[in-house]
Amino acid sequence: MIGPSTYYRPEHRAALDAHTGELVDRREAVLAPSYRLFYAQPLEFVRGAGTKLYTRDGDDYLDVYNNVPSVGHAHPRVTAAIAEQSARVNTHTRYLDASLIDYAETLLAALPAGLDTLSLTCTGSEANDLALRVARHATGNRGVLVTRHAYHGVTAAVAEVSPSLGGIDALGAHVQLIAPPVGDGSAMVQDARRAIDALVASGDGVAALLIDTAFASDGFVAPSPGVKTALAELARLVRAAGGLVIADEVQPGFGRLGPALWGSALHGLEPELLTMGKPMGNGYPVAGLAARRSVMEPFGREVRYFNTFAGTPVAVAAARATWEVLHDEQLPAHAEILGASLLTGLDELATRHPHAAGARGRGLYAALDIVDPETGAPDETTTIRLVNALRARRVLISASGPHNTALKIRPPLPFSVGDRDRFLTELDAALTELAR
Amino acid sequence: MIGPSTYYRPEHRAALDAHTGELVDRREAVLAPSYRLFYAQPLEFVRGAGTKLYTRDGDDYLDVYNNVPSVGHAHPRVTAAIAEQSARVNTHTRYLDASLIDYAETLLAALPAGLDTLSLTCTGSEANDLALRVARHATGNRGVLVTRHAYHGVTAAVAEVSPSLGGIDALGAHVQLIAPPVGDGSAMVQDARRAIDALVASGDGVAALLIDTAFASDGFVAPSPGVKTALAELARLVRAAGGLVIADEVQPGFGRLGPALWGSALHGLEPELLTMGKPMGNGYPVAGLAARRSVMEPFGREVRYFNTFAGTPVAVAAARATWEVLHDEQLPAHAEILGASLLTGLDELATRHPHAAGARGRGLYAALDIVDPETGAPDETTTIRLVNALRARRVLISASGPHNTALKIRPPLPFSVGDRDRFLTELDAALTELAR
Known part of the structure; x- marks a missing residue:
């Protein structure tokens, strides 16, 4: 499950732009208190296609999270x-x-x-x-x-x-x-x-x-x-x-x-x-x-x-x-092949980044364990920072596992080689930032 | 709730036409045993519009039953x-x-x-x-x-x-x-x-x-x-x-x-x-x-x-x-007016048909109690006969109530004056048949 701090909280309100802030306020006034919004900076998507979601401004986000639109957004x-x-x-x-x-x-x-x-x-x-x-x-x-x-x-x-x-x-x-x-x-x-x-x-x-x-x-x-x-x-x-x-x-x-x-x-x-x-x-x-x-x-x-x-x-x-x-579209076979290559890429990142421990997965379902480099212990705070850093890099992802310290990787199945490379590049950069 | 005999049962199989029989057999082979089909002669609808449902042969059925397509089928x-x-x-x-x-x-x-x-x-x-x-x-x-x-x-x-x-x-x-x-x-x-x-x-x-x-x-x-x-x-x-x-x-x-x-x-x-x-x-x-x-x-x-x-x-x-x-389309106001006139029509039928006791309702939700004319007691068998007789007359309806003896009348809301008259005419005829 996702830890509470990958969600929007009242203390994030001041940092929102006017449009987002107004939507959040109106939403909180009418929806039940059990509703949650992803990210300190919540996102609004107005269009989707394949593995991408688009904001009002036309920014595209790579979807590495949503398993429901399995054959691609708005197929x-x-x-x-x-x-x-x-x-x-x-x-x-x-x-x-x-x-x-x-x-x-x-x-x-x-x-x-x-x-x-x-x-x-x-x-x-x-x-x-x-x-x-x-x-x-x-x-x-x-x-x-x-x-x-x-x-x-x-x-x-x-x-x-x-x-x-x-x-x-x-x-x-x-x-x-x-x-x-x-x-x-x-x-x-x-x-x-x-x-x-x-x-x-x-x-x-x-x-x-x-x-x-x-x-x-x-x-x-x-x-x-x-x-x-x-x-x-x-x-x-x-x-x-x-x-x-x-x-x-x-x-x-x-x-x-x-x-x-x-x-x-x-x-x-x-x-x-x-x-x-x-x-x-x-x-x-x-x-x-x-x-x-x-x-x-x-x-x-x-x-x-x-x-x-x-x-x-x-x-x-x-x-x-x-x-x-x-x-x-032979998506299950594609998931197997692409997933295997993604796992190789994640393992390669783990050799270079001390916060990234081993990856495991099958098909297009994978997890990357995030740890404290000093102790090797699961590190929730770093995982949450990483999820938010990836959101800033226009990659949608989340965390899972008993300690909420596994990156949860489960994109729509038409996830392409290009999508994989974009994800790995952004993850690499985000992990590099962490080390600073 | 609808009594079991308003549903299809294995003993009705012999009376089905070839197409319907084949569909029923295939359905029973793959769907869980808790599934039920309405009527001794189940119906297959391939098109809907407003208050009507249409079979493969183009026959139109007046829908006096379905409350889900409330603003009309396929609006x-x-x-x-x-x-x-x-x-x-x-x-x-x-x-x-x-x-x-x-x-x-x-x-x-x-x-x-x-x-x-x-x-x-x-x-x-x-x-x-x-x-x-x-x-x-x-x-x-x-x-x-x-x-x-x-x-x-x-x-x-x-x-x-x-x-x-x-x-x-x-x-x-x-x-x-x-x-x-x-x-x-x-x-x-x-x-x-x-x-x-x-x-x-x-x-x-x-x-x-x-x-x-x-x-x-x-x-x-x-x-x-x-x-x-x-x-x-x-x-x-x-x-x-x-x-x-x-x-x-x-x-x-x-x-x-x-x-x-x-x-x-x-x-x-x-x-x-x-x-x-x-x-x-x-x-x-x-x-x-x-x-x-x-x-x-x-x-x-x-x-x-x-x-x-x-x-x-x-x-x-x-x-x-x-x-x-x-x-x-001002359907709530329409439901109120049309429903009141429908109730008047049902009450009028009740004065002429000994099986029909009083009607009650509000808007387009009404019930007509069916009784044994001899004893005045709620009569489930007659109610079920009536439901099936109306199906034969291309009117979709069902029964409800603690004894399953109330005709349940809750059509899509765009139920017109013509629909009301068609329903009352068929109900009148079906009640007349019962008395024979």
Whole structure:
């Protein structure tokens, strides 16, 4: 999660130009106090294309942050699909719609084995919320295992299993935290044994393991043979205790990590439930839950679930167009190749800059650890300075990880060689400034 | 809620034409078992305009059911706004966006007094889920009062306070049911006293009263001086116990009930929290929570709430265009006048048809009670026959209420005099057939 000081604060008000200051004041007067603005100097974008966002003055910013416009900002094919279907009709899933069926067939065929039914929602939060409801219904248990700094969304039920949110949504005893699969993953497996024992002892039982397959808010964990082995053991333990595996693919899914399309596929995980969201409609609100029919059947029989805006013809048009662009433009393969070269570039920077420790990543999801050169310890203050320095250099980025000390690198997928070079050049310069 | 037999069931399969049958089979193979299709003979619409939906064959259906496309199916101004903004840029609320601020200012100025902050979400479920989180945080209490057949959405937290869903989401002891304000409302007030005592005794305390101001799934209750007095007493009791009032305007809001715009305004309620959704973007997923700053402040200080797809520039473009059309086409005033004349027409039918008991309504939200002529008792079987008979006559309608015996009448707001006459003519004929 991003530390509070990468956000605008009242003490930054005096430094704003007249236009920005007026917008900020008006915004604070009408939006709820939970809203946040990025950067000490907030940004207003009036146009986007590909990997760039443009201000009123025509300045272009390189987007190394936004994973939602995955096939590129304002992609013309996605935009056209939304416009055409909106002008035709937008109803809901209680009428027949051939395009919804086509899309579901296509998507399920590309998912990990066993996932043979689809439920559409509007947001990733709703998808995770539904997955938990289904898992609890199917198992009769209540307990959930999540990683230590997990983030799974903002409904009451998923905020409760999102330790990275902090604040008042204190985790109940039925929510057990485990380490992410770093190193050989043995700490994670050990945590899981303890967690399962605790849930069984308390009577909550194990309903589900819920994991982001990129472990994004835990600071990103790249797939590896060791991680795969550890996750297999984790899944085995959870299933032996009667629980289900929910793979949260809201961030990693749809090719960001490469042609495997899903983190689950890279880890060799075959989850009973898989959730998706953010990049699914390139910004149109569409998300979903894929599940095994055996798990969904009792829920479907007993529970009414109708999500008014979910899976409507326009939502499907956006999702289909995004899917087609993803494949026609071969973005997952591009993400893999470009991502690998980006990682090499980051590692090269780390050899020259004492604040930059190692980088890790897969596809176009990477993290660069920022440390105090004296002690080698994670350094949040420097990370935040770096994020703001890059904003001044017209590069949009943010920080993540348990200590908020990993640069979070997840640009729109059409990130080009030129974009990579521009990013590395600016990062190099910003790191050089830090040393001064 | 709609009874199961207004839905397609496997036993209807044999009667389907080849095209429909194939779509239904393919759909059932890929969508989760919780999906439902309206009617024994499901419908596929490929085009919509105003109050009409069109099949592949060009048959037009009069829409007396869908409240989401409130300013009319595929309204060209809303469609154009979505298309233009999608082609420009769609980011999120952590960058500045003047259009979001403009919209929030406009909307808050039109809401009941005291509601001075806005939070946008994607769905009405998310808005109610957030309202409950805020109310529980603000009061430190957990208990909620809802009406006996309330429906507030599909997240885990709101399904829990939606008795009309039935099924496994058994209501906890912290959810207390009260009568809707029918008659002089004294039953409701009496229930509330008992419910509050129970919540105080159990230690849950009273976090909120959550009411749909149209009492839609309770079968619709029209505003009246008696209802107003009873609701004032209800709100007083809830507040005296430390709870907040949440007005769920997801269905009644945005002018369906007339120029007062909100059910709360008609009832003289001044809720601390007000949720909205369905018609807000004429089908684009946008919903929201308006609240008093004093209630939101502690939540905003301590809890991170960022909803990725909510309040984006495209969502705001859809909501703004819908709002402008609503006012430029004077649809709330039209709803009031046309709705009153529709009610007169329904009452006239009730004098001639023994199955039709009284009608009630306000604006373009009305209910017609269907009874057994012999006993005068609510008659679900006849209601379902009527819904299917009207579908055969190319009129889309459904049923609601505790016994599923109230015809639910809530067409898009540009419902014309001609639409009214067509509806009344077909309803007259369908009621006549019933008597045979």
